[in-house]
Amino acid sequence: xxxxxxxxxxILAVEAHGLVKTFGDNRAVDGVSLSIPTGSICGxxxxxxxxxxxxxxxxxxxxxxxxxxxxIFGYDVLSETQIxxxxxxxxxxxxxxxxxxxxxxxxxxxxxxxxxxxxxxxRIGNELLAEFGLSDVASRSLSKFSGGMRRRLDLAVSxxxxxxxxxxxxxxxxxxxxxxxxxxxxxxxxVKGGSTVLLTTQYLxxxxxxxxxxxxIDKGRVVANDTxxxxxxSVGSSSLRLTVKDADHTANAAQIIRGILKxxxxxxxxxxxxxPMNNPDKLTxxxxxxxxxxxxxxxxxxxxxxxxxxxxxxxxxxSQAKKEEN
Amino acid sequence: MPNTTILPANQxxxxxxxxxxxxxxxxxxxxxxxxxxxxxxxEIFVDFVVLPVMFTLLFTFLFGGAIAGNxxxxxxxxxxxxxxxxxxxxxxxxxxxxxxxxxxxxxxxFKSMPIARIAPLAGSLTADLVRYVMGGITVFxxxxxxxxxxxxxxxxxIFSILFVMFVAWCLSWVFAFISLxxxxxxxxxxxxxxxxxxxxxxxxxxxxxxxxxxxLQYFVLHINPxxxxxxxxxxxxxxxxxxxxxWFALSGTLALLLVFIPLTLIAYKRKA
Numbered sequence: 001x002x003x004x005x006x007x008x009x010x011i012l013a014v015e016a017h018g019l020v021k022t023f024g025d026n027r028a029v030d031g032v033s034l035s036i037p038t039g040s041i042c043g044x045x046x047x048x049x050x051x052x053x054x055x056x057x058x059x060x061x062x063x064x065x066x067x068x069x070x071x072i073f074g075y076d077v078l079s080e081t082q083i084x085x086x087x088x089x090x091x092x093x094x095x096x097x098x099x100x101x102x103x104x105x106x107x108x109x110x111x112x113x114x115x116x117x118x119x120x121x122x123r124i125g126n127e128l129l130a131e132f133g134l135s136d137v138a139s140r141s142l143s144k145f146s147g148g149m150r151r152r153l154d155l156a157v158s159x160x161x162x163x164x165x166x167x168x169x170x171x172x173x174x175x176x177x178x179x180x181x182x183x184x185x186x187x188x189x190x191v192k193g194g195s196t197v198l199l200t201t202q203y204l205x206x207x208x209x210x211x212x213x214x215x216x217i218d219k220g221r222v223v224a225n226d227t228x229x230x231x232x233x234s235v236g237s238s239s240l241r242l243t244v245k246d247a248d249h250t251a252n253a254a255q256i257i258r259g260i261l262k263x264x265x266x267x268x269x270x271x272x273x274x275x276p277m278n279n280p281d282k283l284t285x286x287x288x289x290x291x292x293x294x295x296x297x298x299x300x301x302x303x304x305x306x307x308x309x310x311x312x313x314x315x316x317x318x319s320q321a322k323k324e325e326n
Numbered sequence: 327m328p329n330t331t332i333l334p335a336n337q338x339x340x341x342x343x344x345x346x347x348x349x350x351x352x353x354x355x356x357x358x359x360x361x362x363x364x365x366x367x368x369e370i371f372v373d374f375v376v377l378p379v380m381f382t383l384l385f386t387f388l389f390g391g392a393i394a395g396n397x398x399x400x401x402x403x404x405x406x407x408x409x410x411x412x413x414x415x416x417x418x419x420x421x422x423x424x425x426x427x428x429x430x431x432x433x434x435x436f437k438s439m440p441i442a443r444i445a446p447l448a449g450s451l452t453a454d455l456v457r458y459v460m461g462g463i464t465v466f467x468x469x470x471x472x473x474x475x476x477x478x479x480x481x482x483x484i485f486s487i488l489f490v491m492f493v494a495w496c497l498s499w500v501f502a503f504i505s506l507x508x509x510x511x512x513x514x515x516x517x518x519x520x521x522x523x524x525x526x527x528x529x530x531x532x533x534x535x536x537x538x539x540x541x542l543q544y545f546v547l548h549i550n551p552x553x554x555x556x557x558x559x560x561x562x563x564x565x566x567x568x569x570x571x572x573w574f575a576l577s578g579t580l581a582l583l584l585v586f587i588p589l590t591l592i593a594y595k596r597k598a
Contacts, residue, residue: 011335011336013335038334038335057434060438061437061438062434062437062438073335073336074335075340080342081342082341082342082343082344082440083340083341083342085438085439085440086338086340086341086440087335087338087340088438089438090434090435090438092431092434092435093431094430094431094434095430095431096430096431096432096434096435097432098359098363098432100362100363100366100367101359101362101363101366105362109355109356109358109359109362110439112351112355112358113352113355113356113436113439113441113445114439114440115348115351141366157435158435162332162333163332164332164333164334164335165335193331193332194331194332194334195332
């Protein structure tokens with residue numbers, strides 16, 4: 001059954017409708033629908049246990065949905081499973097590479113499994129190692145690799161067959177900031193080459209940095225599906241936090257801020273003020289006005305909305321509270 | 327590669343099935359993987375080189391005098407027994423590598439790839455053939471050093487090793503199945519010991535059945551399938567011939583294989 005159907009480039013990379021997966025009484029995924037255009041990055045955002053991995057597993061042919069359907073580039077995951085598997089690369093949360101083998105051996109074995117000859121598998125393996133900055137450790141046993149190196153190698157493995165769709169399940173969880181930034185650069189590069197990426201994350205800033213579209217999942221349901229800008233707008237973007245040196249000036253300062261930002265000012269502590277700030281340009285106005293009024297500050301910071309605040313805004317309860325509830 | 331352009335999905339030549347040739351190549355690659363892992367981890371050689379030497383020496387010197395009068399008379403009895411014991415204890419652990427892959431997540435990656443479903447199983451179990459062969463060579467070498475000279479010559483020795491290797495490979499599917507059905511690997515290996523120990527010792531592997539009490543003798547000679555395998559090997563090494571026992575053992579293990587390949591595959595799919 002070769003590909004004779006007319007499929008154009010505008011076809012959706014992922015098209016999922018009403019996915020349901022239950023484990024016992026737990027509806028891990030409860031009616032998730034997704035559509036990801038070819039060549040974009042979709043960020044699936046949610047706390048632990050929201051159903052992110054379960055969703056990915058169904059999209060990547062690892063588990064069968066109890067209800068709903070999935071098409072990958074127009075191919076059905078249930079009836080055209082082997083075709084779908086030729087179009088996807090999956091990097092799961094657990095390192096699926098072999099500790100006992102060297103980096104190159106790992107890549108070559110997966111290359112051979114994808115049907116490349118020994119020579120081609122070696123060439124592709126070496127190219128990927130160079131691409132991921134692992135060339136000088138190519139023949140070293142993986143047991144001496146750091147967490148970041150393993151994660152990169154794991155990603156390299158899923159790129160061997162140059163799949164047009166790549167699933168990344170929490171690609172940066174547990175990585176240090178520098179490695180995290182490297183991973184982000186790699187992901188951006190992939191999309192430039194024409195790949196479509198679906199990544200899950202617990203971090204709003206990661207989804208914001210990378211994704212064209214963010215799908216927020218909670219308790220197995222999609223609670224928001226928007227661009228990063230749209231999502232942040234609904235959450236109230238960032239807020240300004242000021243600490244006044246002299247607590248007596250607090251009320252005065254609050255009045256000035258209210259006047260400029262046209263927003264409600266919260267008094268967090270005796271001398272600490274928090275106000276939502278949709279336009280960062282207003283920051284200079286606030287600071288000059290305070291200086292003109294002779295109010296000295298001991299601290300200024302801009303607070304980015306956290307996943308918790310997104311959840312609070314979208315569902316009315318924090319993700320933390322939910323976890324405790326469960 | 328990230329710096330090259332990805333071929334779009336609609337320009338690819340895609341097939342929705344994995345052919346037999348591909349399945350065999352995939353299994354070969356995964357057998358190669360298992361072998362590489364084995365050779366990168368030489369400490370596991372203790373299992374199939376040191377243990378057979380130890381068992382051969384232990385049984386020969388401990389029981390040789392009591393059972394056969396002297397050591398050289400006991401060697402033709404004990405060498406086939408130890409050959410069988412070492413191969414079969416090796417095959418009880420056949421599923422542990424598979425289980426490791428399942429528990430670590432490697433299996434999930436395999437499952438997301440366009441490879442034959444049976445390849446990870448077949449590859450892992452087939453790589454074990456190396457263990458059985460090395461065990462067999464070790465047993466015969468130790469025997470040779472102790473003065474054992476099988477009447478039927480070297481070709482009988484090679485044939486015996488191949489025969490026991492094949493039986494052990496068929497049996498390893500059963501133990502792979504068990505290891506995929508239990509909650510932890512240690513439970514599976516415990517089951518392996520519990521099943522294997524009585525079968526090996528309540529057979530004619532180390533002691534001639536004629537010396538045993540009636541009911542036990544009946545079990546050893548007529549119920550325990552391992553006795554047939556031992557008898558085949560002894561007959562081969564002594565007379566260089568194969569008899570009814572050979573065909574019985576061969577058809578028995580083949581039947582086992584036909585039942586357990588699909589069962590193990592189902593258990594593997596459920597677990598992964």
